[in-house]
Amino acid sequence: DxxxxxxxxxxxxxxxxxxxxxxxxxxxxxxxxxxxxxxxxxxxxxxxxxxxxxxxxxxxxxxxxxxxxxxxxxxxxxxxxxxxxxxxxxxxxxxxxxxxxxxxxxxxxxxxxxxxxxxxxxxxxxxxxxxxxLHEHETFNIYVVNIFKQINAVLNSIDRLEVRGRDSAGISMMFVLDSFEFDRFEETIKRENLYDRLKERSDHDILINLGISVNESEDENGHKLIVIAITYKAVAEVGSLGDNVHFLREQIKNDKILHKLVSFCPKCHTISAHTRWASVGAISEPNCHPVDNTTTGSGVPKSGIIHACLNGDIDNYMELKKKYEKHGCFIPQDVTTDTKIIPLQIEKYINQGFEVQEAFRLAVNDFKGSHAISVHTTLAPGKIFLAQKGSGQAIFIGIAKDHYMPSSEVYGLIEETPFFIKMDGEKEVEGKDGMTQGQIFVLDQCSAGGIDGIKATYYDNTPIVLGKNDIKYTEITSRDIDRQDFPHYFLKEISESPHSVEKTLQNRWRIKKDKIGQYVITLDNKTFPKTLQKALLNKKIRRIFFVGQGTAGVAAHTCADILNYYMDDPSFYISAIKASELSGFKLNDDDDKKMMEDSLVIAISQSGTTTDTNRTVDMVKERGAYTMAIVNRRDSDITFKVDGVMYTSSGRDIEMSVASTKAFYSQIVAGALLGLK
CATH class of the missing domain: 1.20.58 (Methane Monooxygenase Hydroxylase; Chain G, domain 1)
Incomplete structure (x- = not known):
């Protein structure tokens, strides 16, 4: 209905x-x-x-x-x-x-x-x-509204993701028309004096703002298709959050060719976007993602249009570039980003006769370094190709009822859907020919959706069988990460600190009924399990360590000082140490498995996914320690490793700013509550 x-x-x-x-x-x-x-x-x-x-x-x-x-x-x-x-x-x-x-x-x-x-x-x-x-369409058919609804969703996502990097932003759209509809489209733009502008925007060696590419393709039955790719880019080394997406919105709103195109109801379409913090290459339109497979010279035949975006690094970029240019094709001098080699390597394998998906797989296997890659191409209309390998980058595939929404962070997809699958390209697994690492997902618009529309393999082509258990649910909503009317997340989060502290205290204290006015600390069994209570009462725990990394490590020192003050008992050893120092310098492979059975290790983490902290928890548990976590994010990795969990704030109080403020204060308050208990 x-x-x-x-x-x-x-x-x-x-x-x-x-x-x-x-x-x-x-x-x-x-x-x-x-x-x-x-x-x-x-x-x-x-x-x-x-x-x-x-x-x-x-x-x-x-x-x-x-x-x-x-x-x-x-x-x-x-x-x-x-x-x-x-x-x-x-x-x-x-x-x-x-x-x-x-x-x-x-x-x-x-x-x-x-x-x-x-x-x-x-x-x-x-x-x-x-x-x-509004100003380009007198009537609104459902396709036109839905395509711009999806464009808007991607722009909203980039607007949130740019907190991780905002020197440039780009978005590319690929629309598939049958030959009859394309002929009608051409007639329309000629009649409205837009044809010369189309030709002008299609004549480029470098993919820049307002670039258009037109390419012939065919469907599975061999019927001729025309794919039109339109790209918008914004670049500003210095600027404010929201500037880039505002610019992109204006470009899209005022693009008469785009508006004429979507009115012909393309058979399918894909949208890919990226916000960049330049690590390789100058901050410029040519280096702004997405980049394409356009080159100069005539040594390599062109194979359709391929647009790629990258998080991470292609460490062997210069080596691959030299090999590519030996064949008489050259990367334009203005393009200095390592991302450029991605579509070119894919094209190389396509020219060797491989299907698009296999060409994509072979290409990503050529890349050294940790990376997350997104590609769409006119050679596979309606599909998005994703690859992720190593640590430091992530890809989450949002699964909505009408579409997929891949994103590098969960908060990039939560406006569209709370359901997602996380790619895991860090873990090494047993593959066809030994150990393999890295995952490839292909999302198909022309499918039933859900996991049925995702084809997944490891980098060595070992199939990945996805099931319902792979689909995760997040309670985080866009309400949790909205910047509201603040100019910066930093200012917003400082302002929210009192509320975060209040939320951390909530339901952790009560007024005793039999003693008027007496306050008591109340921590439930999930926070402070009976096993820990008994171990402390029976004096099985004599050492307490607070551990963390970065700002959480500073909070750990404060919590240790507070607990020392509250307990005032020299028979207890209470200390704070960086998680990486405890695991790296205090623990050894030949340690006794009971060496820490008199210890309680309290790990502090904002995200619950800090690698050093989580690894330390694993190592102390192997040596018999009791464990707890003070963490902000519900159901994060660390919560499944420890005996007890104390959530700060509401358990979904996300910090977007690099500098920790409200989470830091809440961690200290949580530590104080544990000390009072």
């Missing part, structure tokens, strides 16, 4: 309001079963709201102004309701049972996520899509 059912949304909200905290208490209702209508009802509301992002429902909203108004009103009602519930929770803090606080807090957060989704991820994006297409 493509209709937007506002009435059913209002009905669910009414049921939630009828089971607010006050009414549950007045009617002596169990909070677990009844608060806000119960967990299942809130999840049903969230799913209904998320479904509004699907193509059909989004289009239905897009063309009905009255529905948009209703959605915004509904969101405001939700926000007002949840604000009142949040205040009640704060007012009753310290008097509620720990389990009740957890129920209230979790459901209030979900309602906040729902309100945010309606306002920021649906209503605001309708306005962004309108801005891109």
């Amino acid at each position: 493509s209709s937007v059912d506002i009435i059913s949304l209002k009905d669910i909200l009414k049921k939630s309001q009828d089971h607010c905290y006050t009414k549950c208490r007045q009617n002596d209702l169990n909070l677990e079963d009844y608060y806000l209508g119960g967990e299942k009802q809130i999840d049903a509301l969230f799913q209904k709201v998320r479904n509004l992002k699907c193509n059909d429902l989004f289009y239905n909203l897009f063309i009905k102004q009255e529905s948009q108004v209703e959605i915004v009103k509904f969101s405001h009602r939700l926000s007002e309701f949840v604000d009142s519930e949040s205040k009640l929770l704060t007012d009753h803090m310290g008097h509620l049972e720990s389990d009740d606080v957890e129920i209230l807090s979790r459901r209030i957060d979900k309602i906040k996520d729902i309100a945010w989704c309606l306002t920021s991820e649906i209503a605001d994006n309708i306005e962004k899509v309108k801005y891109l297409i």
Whole structure:
């Protein structure tokens, strides 16, 4: 059903309001079963709201102004309701049972996520899509709206990802037309005096802003297809967050050729984008990703259009470049990024007769160094080729109902879907011919979607069988990483520090009923397991180490000092040490397996994925130590390694700034709570 059912949304909200905290208490209702209508009802509301992002429902909203108004009103009602519930929770803090606080807090957060989704991820994006297409299209067919909806989604993603690097940003789109539709497209742009501009933009040796490439291809049945690639690039060595994407939006909005093209309803399309922090090559349009397979000279025949983006490094770039140029084709002097060799190596294997997927696999095997690569090409319309090998880079494949959304960080895809598969190119596995490393995923738009539309192999072509267990779910939403109205994430996160500390304290203390005004620390069994409590009471633990890396390492020293002060017991050895120093210099391969059975190691990590910290936890556990973690991110790697976990803030309080602020303060408060316990 493509209709937007506002009435059913209002009905669910009414049921939630009828089971607010006050009414549950007045009617002596169990909070677990009844608060806000119960967990299942809130999840049903969230799913209904998320479904509004699907193509059909989004289009239905897009063309009905009255529905948009209703959605915004509904969101405001939700926000007002949840604000009142949040205040009640704060007012009753310290008097509620720990389990009740957890129920209230979790459901209030979900309602906040729902309100945010309606306002920021649906209503605001309708306005962004309108801005891109309004002045070029008198009527809105569903294809035109959906293509610009997806372009907008990619721009939003790049806008968030650029916190990792923002000296340049680029986006390329490939549209597939059958020959009849392409002829109609050509006639239209000739009639509207755009043909000369098309030719001008198609004449380039280097892929720069507004570049267009046109190439013939064919489908599986041998029918002729025309693929048109359009690229937009922004470059600014000095600038502010948001500048690059704002520039790209303006380029897309004002591109008459693009708007004419999408009105012919291409058979399929792919979009690839990248935001760059230059590690190889000057900061310039030619070096801005994506780069293509265009060269000078005539030594190598051209094989379609290939666009590539890279995170990481091709360490043997100069060696591969020399080999390539021996055949009479040359990389333009203005292109100095190592990314350029990616499409050229793929083209080399295509010219040798290999299919595109095999050519891609052979090419990435030629590259030394750690990398994450994204490629799309006119030779395989509707497909995205991904490769990841080594550490330091990542690729997450977001799995939405209508499309795939690969991203180098989870927060690049969460606006579209909470479901994803993470590529693991770091782990070595037994392959066809011995140990192999690196993974290749091919995403196919012309498929049923989900895991069925993903073909996965290791670098040696050993198949990877994907199952439902490979699909992960994240509770993080775009609400958690939104910059709001702050000019910088750093300033935003400093401002949020008091709230993060408050969240860290939440549900970790109570006022004793039998002693008026006496505060006690309450940590549940998941945080402070009974095994740890018994070990401390029975004096099996005599040494306590706080470990961490970077800012978390500094927090570890502070936590150790606080615990020393609280305990004031010389029979306990309490210390802090960098995780890498403990594992690298204090532990040896021939250590006794019981050498640390009198020790509690408390690891501090913001992300829960810090390699040195996680490796140290593994090593001390092998030697008999008890372990705990103070960590921000729920269900991160470290949480599955330790005996007890104390989450800072809400467990989804993401820091985007390089400098740690709110996480640092929360880590210290968490350490102090452990000390008081």
